[in-house]
Amino acid sequence: MASLLRNQIARQAAAINGSTRxxxxxxxxxxxxxxxTANPPNCVRQEDYADYYFRVTKSEHLCDDLKDKLKRICNKSAISKRYFHHTEELLGxxxxxxxxxxxxxxxxxDILGTSVPELAAAAAAKAIAEWGRPATEITDLVVSSFSGAHMPxxxxxxxxxxGLRPSVRRTMLYMNGCFGGSAALRVAKDIAENNRGARVLVASADLTLVFFRAPDETHADTETLVMQALFGDGAGAVVxxxxxxxxxxxxxxxxSASQTTMxxxxxxxxxxxxxxxxxxHPSKEMPSLVRENIERCVADALAPTPMGAFTSWNELFWVVHPGGPAILDSLEAGLGLDPRKLEASRRVLREYGNMSGPSVIFVLDELRRQQEEMNEMGVMVGLGPGLTVETMALRATSRPTN
Known part of the structure; x- marks a missing residue:
């Protein structure tokens, strides 16, 4: 009898715990x-960047070949302008x-400790205003940045x-690089679905001051020129x-959301x-790795999801991190995409450069303006060091009805 009673109590407790969960x-x-989204006010056009860069770094005494190399990189970048927190006056x-x-x-x-939160706040304030509810109703905060490291x-x-509540639950993601924004959105999804009533603010902010530097006089450091030619400053926020x-x-x-490493x-x-x-240290191998592996990474990520049957990747809309023209071209080739599918990513690259983590939020913001032209189901792809692929299946829920 005692054994039966204990078993019955255990079953009732399990049922209560399951119901509570x-x-x-x-x-x-x-x-x-x-x-x-938000950007600093200092805007430099890509066609002027090489002259600007050699002037602000006081490197105009170097031979013209080095500047010409940077101009060639800028010309091939598919970027028209970028925004920076650092100005000529600050560098002086x-x-x-x-x-x-x-x-x-x-x-x-010292500079990043103040400027990164301020830029993130500018983007977050816009997201909260669009959301239409008080900031004090935010229950959780997930932030991503590789620009500096501070505690708190x-x-x-x-x-x-x-002005968030003191009880807001904070999660800080450092040093994820270009997939930081996608990773923060994945964490936010888990929080929102496992905590009834949660409202999660995601913020991703990166500033290139963290790696801004003068060119190497030996001409051996092409990596520095590539970094200076591609990256810009920005912040993105999502409720x-x-x-x-x-x-x-x-x-x-x-x-659904997943992460895999090539x-x-x-x-x-x-x-x-x-x-x-x-x-x-970026690598010339990145585009070929993306082209050879991206289809398998995305297919594996979507296999267990209720995405529904589709016969072509072109039946989906695409929110892809604009890491550079070579990365976008390689992903496009690897998936056999119609070039129009990456228009939002290419536009963000053109107007802002590669802003690292926040870039994918800018692409999502750009894409929602085209919702009358896009499919119902789509995929977000974040790419970053590792070589890491963050994949999120999305469904557009505010598409106009016919």
Missing amino acids: RGLRAEGLASVLAIG RHPELTSRKCPSLDTRQ GVDFHLANLL VGADPVSGERPEFEMV PESGHVAQGRIREDGFVF
């Missing part, structure tokens, strides 16, 4: 409820930022700048939540923080 979770999938006040012989990490950290971090300062309430306007349902790719995109800032 289900009651704490959302009923539906997480959705994108609002988007905001801190000559250590452009000298390869002086330690500059302290100066970079960007998340702490951003919460204070926005994420499940089970939308009155007044909320879901834009995209976040169907085989034998750990050496192709490496970076380290040094005394002269963040030193990143």
Whole structure:
């Protein structure tokens, strides 16, 4: 009798625990409820960048061949302009930022410790305003950045700048590079779906000051010129939540999210923080790795999802990190995409350059303006060091009805 009673109590306890757990979770999938983006005011056109760069780094004494090399890289970049927090005046006040012989990490950290949260706050404020509810209703904050490292971090300062509640649950993602924004959205999806009523603010902000430096006089450092020619500054923010309430306007349902690493790719995109800032080593192998592996990565990520049957990748819309023209061309070729499918990514690259983590949020923002022309189902692809592929299946929920 005692044994039967214990078993009955255990079954009742399990049922109660199961019911309690289900009651704490959302009923539906997480959705994108609002988007905001921001850039610093300093804008430099790509056609002027080589002259600008050699002037602000006080490198005009170097031979013309080096400047010509940067001009060729800029001409092939498919970028028309970029935005930067650092200005000619700021660099003039801190000559250590452009000298390869002086330690500059302290100066970079001091500047980034303030400027990164401020730019993230500008984007987040726009997202919250579009969402239409008070900032104090944000329950969770997920922040991504590779620009500097502080404790307390960007998340702490951003919460204070926005006036979030002291009880907001903060998650800080550092040093994920170009897939940082996608990773933050994946974390936000998990939080929103496993906590009934949660409203998650995602913010991703990156500033190129972390790796800005003068050219190498030996001509051996082409990597520096590539980095200076492609990257720009920006911040993106997204409000994420499940089970939308009155007044909320879901834009995209976040169907599933996954992460995978391309085989034998750990050496192709490496970076380290040094005394002269963040030193990143891109590799010429990246485009070929993307072309050869992207279809398998995306297919494996979508296989267990309820995406429905489709016979061509062109039946989906695409939100792809604009890492550069070679990366976009390789992904397009690897998936056999119609060139129009990556128009949003190419437009963001053209208008802002590669902003690292925030870029994919800019592409999502750009794509939603074209919703009358896009398919119902789509895929977000974040690419970054590792070589890491973040994949999220999306469903457009605010498409106009015929």
